[in-house]
Amino acid sequence: MQLSLDTDQQAIVGAFDAFFARESSPVRVRAAEPTGFDASLWRALIGVGGPGIAVASELGGGGGSLLDAALVAEQQGRRLAPAPLVEASVSLRMLARCADVGGASIARVLEGAEVLTLALHRSQAGVAHLVPWGAVADLAIVLDGDALLLVQPTSRSPQVGLGAEALGDVSTGDPLVVELARGTDATVHLERALDEWRVLKAAALVGLAGEALALAVEYVRQRHQFGRPIGSFQALAHGLVDVATAVDGARLLAFEAAWALDAGAADRTLASMAFAFAADTAAKTTACALHCHGGYGFMAEYDVQLYHRRAKSWAVVHDSVRGELAHLASMLWGA
Amino acid sequence: MQLRVEARALFDEIVTDDVRARVRESGTHDDPLVRRALAERGWLIAHWPPDEGGRGWDGLSVAPLFDEAGRCGAPFEGYLNTMLVGELLRRVGTEQQRTEVLPRLVRGDALVALGISEPDSGSDAAAAKLRAERDGDGWRLDGQKMFTTYAEVADYVFVLARTNPDVAKHRGLTTFLVPTQSEGFSLALVPTLGGERTNITFYTDVYVPDTARVGAVDDGWAMMGLVLSLERGVFPVVPGRCARLLDQAVEFARSARDRDGRTRLADPVVREQLAWIAITNEVGRLLALRTVATHAEGRVPVVEGSMTKLFTTEAMQHVVDTLLDVVGADGLIADGSPAAIGGGVFERAYRHAPLETITGGTSEIQRDIIATAGLGLPRSR
Numbered sequence: 163m164q165l166s167l168d169t170d171q172q173a174i175v176g177a178f179d180a181f182f183a184r185e186s187s188p189v190r191v192r193a194a195e196p197t198g199f200d201a202s203l204w205r206a207l208i209g210v211g212g213p214g215i216a217v218a219s220e221l222g223g224g225g226g227s228l229l230d231a232a233l234v235a236e237q238q239g240r241r242l243a244p245a246p247l248v249e250a251s252v253s254l255r256m257l258a259r260c261a262d263v264g265g266a267s268i269a270r271v272l273e274g275a276e277v278l279t280l281a282l283h284r285s286q287a288g289v290a291h292l293v294p295w296g297a298v299a300d301l302a303i304v305l306d307g308d309a310l311l312l313v314q315p316t317s318r319s320p321q322v323g324l325g326a327e328a329l330g331d332v333s334t335g336d337p338l339v340v341e342l343a344r345g346t347d348a349t350v351h352l353e354r355a356l357d358e359w360r361v362l363k364a365a366a367l368v369g370l371a372g373e374a375l376a377l378a379v380e381y382v383r384q385r386h387q388f389g390r391p392i393g394s395f396q397a398l399a400h401g402l403v404d405v406a407t408a409v410d411g412a413r414l415l416a417f418e419a420a421w422a423l424d425a426g427a428a429d430r431t432l433a434s435m436a437f438a439f440a441a442d443t444a445a446k447t448t449a450c451a452l453h454c455h456g457g458y459g460f461m462a463e464y465d466v467q468l469y470h471r472r473a474k475s476w477a478v479v480h481d482s483v484r485g486e487l488a489h490l491a492s493m494l495w496g497a
Numbered sequence: 498m499q500l501r502v503e504a505r506a507l508f509d510e511i512v513t514d515d516v517r518a519r520v521r522e523s524g525t526h527d528d529p530l531v532r533r534a535l536a537e538r539g540w541l542i543a544h545w546p547p548d549e550g551g552r553g554w555d556g557l558s559v560a561p562l563f564d565e566a567g568r569c570g571a572p573f574e575g576y577l578n579t580m581l582v583g584e585l586l587r588r589v590g591t592e593q594q595r596t597e598v599l600p601r602l603v604r605g606d607a608l609v610a611l612g613i614s615e616p617d618s619g620s621d622a623a624a625a626k627l628r629a630e631r632d633g634d635g636w637r638l639d640g641q642k643m644f645t646t647y648a649e650v651a652d653y654v655f656v657l658a659r660t661n662p663d664v665a666k667h668r669g670l671t672t673f674l675v676p677t678q679s680e681g682f683s684l685a686l687v688p689t690l691g692g693e694r695t696n697i698t699f700y701t702d703v704y705v706p707d708t709a710r711v712g713a714v715d716d717g718w719a720m721m722g723l724v725l726s727l728e729r730g731v732f733p734v735v736p737g738r739c740a741r742l743l744d745q746a747v748e749f750a751r752s753a754r755d756r757d758g759r760t761r762l763a764d765p766v767v768r769e770q771l772a773w774i775a776i777t778n779e780v781g782r783l784l785a786l787r788t789v790a791t792h793a794e795g796r797v798p799v800v801e802g803s804m805t806k807l808f809t810t811e812a813m814q815h816v817v818d819t820l821l822d823v824v825g826a827d828g829l830i831a832d833g834s835p836a837a838i839g840g841g842v843f844e845r846a847y848r849h850a851p852l853e854t855i856t857g858g859t860s861e862i863q864r865d866i867i868a869t870a871g872l873g874l875p876r877s878r
Contacts, residue, residue, distance in 0.1 A: 491768035
């Protein structure tokens with residue numbers, strides 16, 4: 163595993179850093195609230211090949227790796243971009259793996275800019291509850307019993323709350339586009355997609371955490387109390403150092419997990435590790451960053467609160483850190 | 498991959514229970530057999546160019562050696578310590594030092610102990626008071642050094658001495674390689690919580706010729722800085738130790754049964770704790786790899802090295818505490834008593850761990866370094 167980015171990878175980072183800096187300013191992020199979806203951002207993101215970067219070029223994608231997609235996801239996370247980059251990316255790759263039945267739908271997304279998402283939990287009583295982007299999706303993949311379905315969600319009532327990911331219920335009774343797989347195949351496909359989701363979401367959370375940290379570092383350098391910058395007080399500086407160290411560790415782990423999946427590793431543990439550590443780190447980092455802002459951090463108009471809410475919501479929509487650790491334990495040491 | 502396999506095989510063969518017992522009884526983390534076996538294979542100089550006896554490897558390629566050494570508890574820290582000074586001699590040593598002293602260090606025939614800390618100066622290393630004054634063609638050293646680990650088996654102590662009391666403290670220091678056979682040199686045993694032996698060393702009008710000086714007069718602080726930067730190119734043993742502890746705890750938990758008849762490993766609380774440790778072990782390993790890789794690319798990994806040290810040693814505190822909880826009362830029993838498990842590794846690790854956040858630059862010093870060099874924050878107090 164290489165530890166530094168090659169020139170192609172650096173180019174991806176540079177391109178999407180510039181894209182999200184331009185298209186996902188804090189003003190745009192706030193404007194998309196409370197639902198959290200920006201349709202024109204999504205179309206622009208499709209236009210620059212974001213969600214399709216890790217889909218084979220013969221299917222209309224960029225022909226890149228999951229690691230490339232993770233690099234894009236980190237940039238999306240830095241700017242809290244209100245669009246289903248991660249969910250669409252892993253869903254497109256799943257459609258590509260079921261190309262004989264799912265392939266036709268790929269163009270609806272990569273050319274038609276339809277919104278595609280993935281239900282992270284199987285349906286219960288015919289409903290996949292609180293699916294990210296479920297309230298705005300044109301297409302959603304959901305596991306219903308032992309069938310993996312691609313449906314067209316009809317319900318359009320977003321559940322608004324802590325985060326802003328257009329959470330909405332998807333009914334398995336919604337118009338069916340195609341059944342993607344059944345039985346063991348369905349489980350295998352979903353597990354693979356969820357591992358890829360874990361990795362990309364870990365990368366996004368690392369981006370989010372890194373940016374929140376940068377906001378805090380900037381603030382404590384400028385804010386003066388007791389005649390000196392508050393960043394010169396060890397109590398604050400040392401707290402920021404601890405989360406900065408964890409963010410670096412989380413980044414390394416997320417990219418190692420992406421690399422391992424690309425390399426065809428059968429071992430699922432790294433994806434789980436990456437998600438758990440990134441989720442824990444992001445929540446701790448934004449909490450520290452917000453606290454370092456003092457009273458100003460609590461104001462709605464300061465951006466750090468946008469990060470703090472999403473650090474938690476992006477992760478919890480899948481599982482708690484503790485829930486993920488239970489999953490990891492079962493993979494490491496059996497049920 | 499090959500080095501990892503060979504290292505593991507070697508350590509499995511030569512780090513016997515006898516060796517471990519001898520190390521524990523004496524408290525000296527050195528074994529001549531282990532040292533010479535490593536020297537024979539040239540692994541600690543594998544990164545030297547071939548014309549100097551090395552293989553031209555980078556630090557990344559040698560990393561598995563330290564990981565395996567950490568895993569199996571190979572007592573080679575004395576040799577490793579010695580080679581840090583060896584690396585310094587290779588870079589700044591005189592002809593005589595490089596041709597007469599260095600080869601003995603490389604072969605594992607002579608050890609060097611570090612004489613930096615004093616009773617009144619630990620983190621504030623530049624405040625060293627041990628005096629070195631000119632005496633004819635040499636120097637007369639007088640003072641004490643604290644925590645001079647390995648002095649009881651070392652041929653030399655690498656001493657940080659004050660040669661100029663009239664300038665800013667870090668500008669008036671010089672380093673010397675003081676033979677432990679010198680008249681006026683003595684040591685006193687210091688037993689520790691972890692069982693490792695250390696020493697106070699006394700320098701009572703010790704004469705050394707000028708050939709014992711390492712680096713220029715009053716340039717000692719730069720010599721210290723060089724040694725520290727060289728240390729960053731070395732993969733730490735802490736990640737390997739933590740990985741081994743987890744493996745041993747899992748093995749114990751698989752068979753130990755709780756009062757309700759369930760195995761310890763079936764307990765969801767235990768599973769969660771162990772899973773978290775598996776994660777932080779991996780993160781620590783990656784941070785260490787990053788440091789060594791950065792160094793191998795020719796860049797000085799100041800922040801990376803400090804982050805690695807901070808993260809892995811703080812994580813180790815949590816590891817030894819949690820794993821002793823998981824293993825329970827059986828884990829309290831020391832090696833030698835019949836009920837000891839894993840050779841008493843859990844209680845021994847619990848007693849050793851606090852040293853790791855102190856030695857080699859405390860966690861607080863590392864945080865200060867990361868804050869200023871890494872985050873660009875103003876100097877703090």
